[in-house]
Amino acid sequence: KQEVTQIPAALSVPEGENLVLNCSFTDSAIYNLQWFRQDPGKGLTSLLLIQSSQREQTSGRLNASLDKSSGRSTLYIAASQPGDSATYLCAVKIAAGNKLTFGGGTRVLVKP
Amino acid sequence: DTGVSQNPRHKITKRGQNVTFRCDPISEHNRLYWYRQTLGQGPEFLTYFQNEAQLEKSRLLSDRFSAERPKGSFSTLEIQRTEQGDSAMYLCASSRRGGGEADTQYFGPGTRLTVL
DSSP states (O other): OOOEEOSOSEEEEETTOOEEEEEEESOOOOSEEEEEEEOTTSOEEEEEEEETTOSEEEETTEEEEEETTTTEEEEEESSOOGGGOEEEEEEEESSTTOOOEEOOOEEEEEEO | OOOOEEEOSEEEEOTTOOEEEEEEOOTTOOEEEEEEEOTTSOOEEEEEEETTEEEEEOTTSOTTEEEEOTTSSOEEEEESSOOGGGOEEEEEEEEOSSSGGGGOOEEOOOEEEEEO
């Protein structure tokens, strides 16, 4: 059974610092991995999707890497801003069209 | 493309009552998913439709839960005889058919259920 873990559960940084968020999964046979942002009481916003054949994806200040063999993905957010404060969730999929298995999320606070 | 919509956004009910939630996916998305999220946890998969066919159901989906997608467009999730443990955010997501970027799941704002 696929299990996804995100450590730490919470993180606080001063504005301007780079954020590094970790995600690990137990079964390396994944189809893709998706990173989401969730604001309190809201739904999920997709940030990046990495196919199993890719090593990284970038969008603006966000960069996500994937190392399937070690079962890890890392989300980097450069030059953090208070508006980046949210919970970040990673999720993996084992086949196209299949369900997502989520980690517990990392709650990020960027202090001005 | 107006995004995934869910109604109602909030529902407060008494234990033992039945509730029904609706999800309208992004138009032309033929895959639709339901997830449940409790406070401080990641979402957990409940069930999945491709067009009108329900292809997978989680063991979390007890006999009190039923989901339908009668015409392959909107979906409903009904919970019968609600219990306090059903209190959670119920999230709906949709995606297009196909692999690669088309496989991205887009989520609605969720329906928050509180069972008193």
